[in-house]
Amino acid sequence: SYTTLAGRTAVITGAASGMGSATARLLAAQGVRVALLARRAERLEELAAAIKEAGGEALAVATDVTDQASVDAAAELVHSTFGRVDLVVNAAGVMLPNPVDAGRTDEWQRMIDTNVTGALRIIRAFTADLVAAAEGRTADLVNISSIGAHIMFPNYAVYGATKAALTYLSTSLRTEFGPRDVRVTNIEPGLTDTELAGHVDNAELSGQLDGMFDALGGLSSDEIADLIAYTTSRARHINLRQLIVQPTRQA
Numbered sequence: 001s002y003t004t005l006a007g008r009t010a011v012i013t014g015a016a017s018g019m020g021s022a023t024a025r026l027l028a029a030q031g032v033r034v035a036l037l038a039r040r041a042e043r044l045e046e047l048a049a050a051i052k053e054a055g056g057e058a059l060a061v062a063t064d065v066t067d068q069a070s071v072d073a074a075a076e077l078v079h080s081t082f083g084r085v086d087l088v089v090n091a092a093g094v095m096l097p098n099p100v101d102a103g104r105t106d107e108w109q110r111m112i113d114t115n116v117t118g119a120l121r122i123i124r125a126f127t128a129d130l131v132a133a134a135e136g137r138t139a140d141l142v143n144i145s146s147i148g149a150h151i152m153f154p155n156y157a158v159y160g161a162t163k164a165a166l167t168y169l170s171t172s173l174r175t176e177f178g179p180r181d182v183r184v185t186n187i188e189p190g191l192t193d194t195e196l197a198g199h200v201d202n203a204e205l206s207g208q209l210d211g212m213f214d215a216l217g218g219l220s221s222d223e224i225a226d227l228i229a230y231t232t233s234r235a236r237h238i239n240l241r242q243l244i245v246q247p248t249r250q251a
């Protein structure tokens with residue numbers, strides 16, 4: 001059974017590109033008001049303009065999820081513009097693989113701050129909204145984790161650890177949110193064709209990723225967005241709690 005997405009209000013992090021951007025577009029086309037959060041203001045403004053041109057409602061909010069003051073300011077702007085939020089998508093993330101003995105503490109810190117603490121900051125900022133919204137209607141928290149949460153890849157130890165933490169958080173938060181009718185969905189994608197791999201600062205691992213995309217093909221961001229629209233539009237007593245999705249050839 002199905003409930004309409006129209007009339008809902010979403011906060012989507014990582015909306016400057018990839019899965020976050022595709023999700024914003026798809027939800028907006030279904031009548032969801034979307035707040036677009038990421039650091040690159042220009043990208044967000046362009047996306048907001050495209051959504052509005054297509055008849056949707058969007059708000060660009062330049063935000064760094066690693067910065068508490070930035071998240072506070074974003075939440076304030078979202079609330080004063082849109083009021084209460086009933087759908088939160090944590091798609092902001094960075095993947096910076098390297099052998100652990102390269103000692104790239106800068107990369108570890110960025111991944112932990114973005115993928116784990118960043119998601120937590122957003123959850124904290126909008127939990128009261130989700131709980132209040134769930135008294136009358138559907139409310140959703142969607143976290144984009146990764147198959148890296150449970151499949152081991154050499155040189156991806158810290159990234160995998162951040163994603164395992166996010167998956168664990170999703171599972172754990174259900175025990176707090178479920179009894180209050182807030183759904184939590186954890187999505188674990190495999191190879192997906194986005195900008196994520198473009199930030200890899202290791203020529204060998206970057207080449208390895210290119211080879212995997214060539215050999216296996218990647219999912220598209222639109223295909224992940226489609227799953228998010230699916231799970232958030234089920235009847236409100238149905239919580240699809242874990243989605244693992246990979247290109248068929250990525251065994």
Ligand code: NDP
Binds near residue numbers: 013091095145191
């Ligand atoms: P992208 O790099 O295209 O998207 C990541 C987004 O996160 C960007 O829009 C970026 O925007 C935003 N972001 C990064 N750092 C911050 C920050 N500090 N504050 C706010 N926003 C930030 O890659 P994907 O779409 O692939 O990534 C989406 C999620 O999917 C990530 O969590 C990733 O780990 C996960 N994932 C991706 C897979 C893949 O194969 N692509 C597979 C499994 C999981 P900006 O730079 O403007 O801030």
